[in-house]
Amino acid sequence: MTSLSSDIENISETAFDKALSERYLAYALSTITSRSLPDIRDGLKPVQRRLLWAMRLLKLDPASAYKKCARVVGDVIGKYHPHGDQSVYDAMVRLAQDFALRYPLVDGQGNFGNIDGDNAAAMRYTEARLTTAAYDLMEGMEEGAVDFRPTYNSEEEEPEFFSGLFPNLLANGSSGIAVGMATSIPPHNVAELIDAICHLIDHPEAETKELLRFVKGPDFPTGGQIVDSVNTIRHAYETGRGSFRVRARYEVEDIGRGGWIIVINEIPWQIPKSRLIEEIAALINEKKLPILSDIRDESDENIRIVLEPKSRTVDPQLLMDGLFHLTSLETRISLNMNVLDSHHTPAVLPLHTVLKEWLAHQFAMLQRRCRHRLQRIDDRVELLEGYLAAYLNLDRVIEIIRNEDDPKSVMIAEFKLSDRQAEAILNMRLRALKRLEEAEITAERDSLKEERAGLQALIESDALQSKKLKSDLSALRKRYSLKSKLGARQTLIEEQTPAKAIPLDAMIEREPMTVVLSKRGWIRGLKGHVDLKSTEAMRFKEGDEADFICHAYTTDRLLIATEDGRFYTLLADRLPGGRGFGEPVRLMLDISNDTKIMALLPLNPEGKLLVVSSSGRGFITQMTNLVAETRKGKQIVRVKKDEYLMVLKVIEEDHDHIALIGENRKLLAFPLSQIPELAKGSGVQLQRYRGGHLSDATTFTLEEGLSWPMGGESGRIRTETDMKTWVVARGASGRLPPVGFPKNNRFS
Template identity: 65%
Template sequence: MASDLTDPATPIGVFDAPFDSALSERYLVYALSTITARSLPDVRDGLKPVHRRLLWAMRLLKLDPASGYKKCARVVGDVIGKYHPHGDQSVYDAMVRLAQDFALRYPLVDGQGNFGNIDGDNAAAYRYTEARLTQVAIDLMAGLDEDATDFRPTYNGEEQEPELFPGMFPNLLANGASGIAVGMATSVPPHNAAELFDAAIVLVDQPEADDAAVLAHVRGPDFPTGGIVVDSPAAIRESYATGRGGFRVRARHEIEREKGGGWQIVITEIPYGVQKGKLIEQIAALINDKKLPILTDVRDESDAEIRIVLEPRSRTVDPQVLMDGLFRLTDLETRVPLNLNVLDKDRTPRVMPLREALKAWVDHQFVVLRRRSEHRLAKIADRIELLDGYLAAYLNLDRVIAIIRTEDEPKPVLIAEFSLTDRQAEAILNMRLRSLRKLEEMEIRGERAKLEKEQAELTLLLSSDARQRTRMKRDLTRMRDRYGHETPLGKRRTTVEEAAPAREIPAEAMIEREPLTVILSQRGWVRALRGHVDLASADTARFKEGDGPAFAFHAHTTDKLLLATDGGRFYTLGADKLPGGRGFGEPVRAMIDLDGDARIVGLSRAAASDRLLLAATDGRGFAVRVADVLAETRKGKQVMSPRPGAKLKVVRPIAAEDDYVASIGDNRKLVLFPLTELAEMARGQGVQLQRFRDGGLSDARTLRFADGLHWTMGGETGRMRTESDLSPWRAARGAAGRMPPNGFPRDNRF
């Protein structure tokens, strides 16, 4: 209910209104202001208001490329005082970015002094730095004096400012843009101007050309910092066709070989928008945290050019593996987003495909061409009017002089006698005496003839679309030559080369391969000696009092180790994570969550074979693939589930050439059956390998039937005995078996 404003007690201007409607109205005004006057660029000149006002103020200060520099404080003062009533720091930050050659592909401001660097250091204060316009900015503002665009009053009504810049430079796509408004954002990467001009010429000839015709010239972004775009052509086409997407950008690197076979990687270009200082900190943190063990050092040897040196831990490291790891873990590979959300000619924000954005700029250039032509025609008409007056004066020079000398008010007399306009009469009266010579008359006639010729050409131009297209192509070609690939500024810096995503590097590839000797004691103390030590040496026989050897074998730091308990649970250990060989090692329970009553029955290299033979004390077992038992957690993985009262007893690798399974029980009965009869499972209890009347399983293994069975004789001689004919013990799986060959070990172990 509105208040009664006639009531003297009611304050003037205070009224009741629903809070939600009042808030929505005010927030909508704020949102529209942010979208249209702060955060989104115009598709026609690619500038936000703050950038446009900066360049306009510098133009009024006559800071063209041929003039001297002026303090940035002077420019910022003019901008915030006349055009942009916002904070001086935000205006100066915008100006600094326009001058940074690592931020803008084609800088619009030529800065002198400290304008920051690619390391991430800030610019000096504006009282220390100086600036002027670049030729690119001059090209972007060409036509401001020729009625090529509309002007509007500034915020206080004291000045005029252009609504947009009419120049023939595709600034939106060439320099890119980024910004966050209310409920929307924009992100346009920079492109190569020469390619944009080539594509624009195509659109002049074929206004309805499709995306493929444009992308035949625009190959992809062209960043000021170089780098490599590694997306596929299909992905690039999709991003440009929708106006949304992104580009994967990688650093450019090269491998420098050294004498003796060593090498190092040198980074020469980094992705766009990445600060070199923070990038080096990222890499150094990986080294310190040992997240990339194959990298040992990073050095910044940059001067004017970027040079970041990466040293591998050893020459045996694969350079591509190292780079893939860095691409995944650091900003040496980044994703630059594409969101072509801009203001169209009606100041409406919308996402445009690349072709549509470029077509909007081309259409704007036709408008500029017509407006400049009409402005020039008006100027020519004004000049011809004056020249006709001058010629009338020269043809009647004596009479003109007499009128000026004798008449108190010569202008009306001149107008009446010679049929002159007011402007013509005023121009005659303002002529200097030195102009009254024959040569001046001839020059005026020559100038008038030239102007008439130009007038006729412009009239034809405005009346013919074909002539306008021809003129536009000529002007675009001239600009393309100025920013061509053969020029230092126009040379393409970013390479477009499709590459697969950086591989997820397996943990073992991140570890330097070194030989180890792994030793596990009966009480569960584990250690790893450097090198492949003799398994019978004194180093391998050192244990705590009351302890003894359980497992000892050769491995490498890149290996994964499989540890199995009698409860059927498997654990995975990294060989590189094992404690060193000094002392007695450490309890393996500190590395994995091992049950208190669990007994270790197996420890081996995971790469020793593709499959394992598992057998429990009740004679049940199965084959399992190594990949199915690997577990990266401390809790491990339950693989075999023995029946009540039974325990996992045998964990042996299955060789590729093995074709039979041999099983022997506590009752000293041996049986052999084909490996094909053994079930392969990922987990479970398994199938019956051998049947027992009393006792249980003592040992089991796989073998090649044709090679026979081998075992070590007793004593210190180390002699081997072989039973080549195993036919008597061959039976079906689950048979009871028969006594083993004479001489077979009494402990019933293979």
């Protein structure tokens, strides 16, 4: 009871939003600085650094034997990283994948996953050791250049960063998502980075534009081709934000007799090969790329994806443009150089700032190593001078050790030794005393003093430090030379135009066809242009008959309009053949059963259409505005309740007037120029009615007059050339039509 009351007394009242913001801010800061963003000094996140450090302490150098990954992961989570073992192992797997990292830091033995996207084997089956690149990254760790901090339980120590010259941040890149920010840095070529760094040493004021003479762009482990312009690449590096358009690389192989295949041998970075093949296979199955016939995966250690065209007459470049446009064979890889700078503060930095801060870090590491070495030299020289004193007075030293109760203080007083020197002499074995030679001691002491003088001069001279750093970088560059297998540039940089969608008529052989839509909604495509007036050769289900028939081509898109003002699009080549009854169009498109289809016509990209509702309102629209990309169609004409789309008329090029007739048998004509051209809407009032609605509308050429059929089997056409009586302004009610106009109030 006492404990409960004391706990209640310790409770303090705090506003909820304040408490939440304080705790969330602490969480966000921890995520940003200790989990997601890489350090600009070594390019690593904490889990990666702890992994490599644990492997170093296990002596898993490149020349040693492999050890089980489970052993490494156990050390990491037990000593340094108290999180889930799977997350640690996942990080280790990525460091070992040569298709994920440009320069892997872990040398894995066993199944560490593959470029198809398959997962690695369990950690109990795989083994690992460090690579040369990892050792280059950790070079100088024993030379006092790095600060160590206690681990989470204060039982061990871990380095705050690695001190090596390997430029890992840009060489291997990094990616991560923190709270409110993210980082995405693609890999680069080490030899190019070192060239840029050496130039920066000689020209400290160099900007990004100048450094891009050396750093051409990202260099992905899976190769590929960057097809952006030089200006686009420069802008990305100058701002620290941007993206790179990356394509797969391919070759056209001749298979004889005029035939050919396309072989893809390099794919974009971070795109699983299996996913690419699935995407391309889906295009073939769904007939979205009819000029492609088949795809095969013939890969072994090297990627080999074989594409077979539909025919030998297909243009290979046209086929690849279609694949680049429709699949992940072309993708964008982002650049967001959001890193923890030298003050451990997150910032998005341009290329020259990243390299300058990394270079400043390396100068600081060089000075720290020099000072550490000076301290070691001073310690050794002190001992050597003590040994020299002992050698010169060897008999007296032995006498003191044999006879004195406190030989240490006696030797300090008699030979003017330091406590450390006297202790070192006392700890020597007699056998070692016999082997002491003045010349050897003196030579080592003089050599160390000479080295000390050189180190002191190096610390005090910026020019000598620059020379030393350039020399070390040059030695590192030889291991990653552009002429070596490891250092050779993998990714080609060559500007290309953006991939465009392939025109439909380029993918499909253009053949004439006749489209038939029955009254019950069954649609099909007959080969050739059949006589539209003769339907005897067309078969229909019992009780069904033709409703709409039109001539088209296999490359056309067909427009279907419904009375509610929606337009739908079908590809002519996808229609079922004319041997059967066809297929229900309402299964191909989302048209409800109670909605009437009122028009079917092929799309003319240059054509214009007159659309008029039953209320006499209408407008003119480009036919390209009517194309719908989905099964649901596209609402073009807005109609009110109890109204519907009634007239849909293709406007001929020479037509300049419109004629309308209502149920009240009033005819009206006026210039087409008075009708607005809209993409969609309800339009304007073309003709007014006191009762009833529109019956029909058509367009005509005023100079030639208005024509209509006389009816009957004669097929005669009557033309009224003098239309002055009926041509008035838009929106009028009109007058009675000429004598002989059809009683059904239709122009055709």
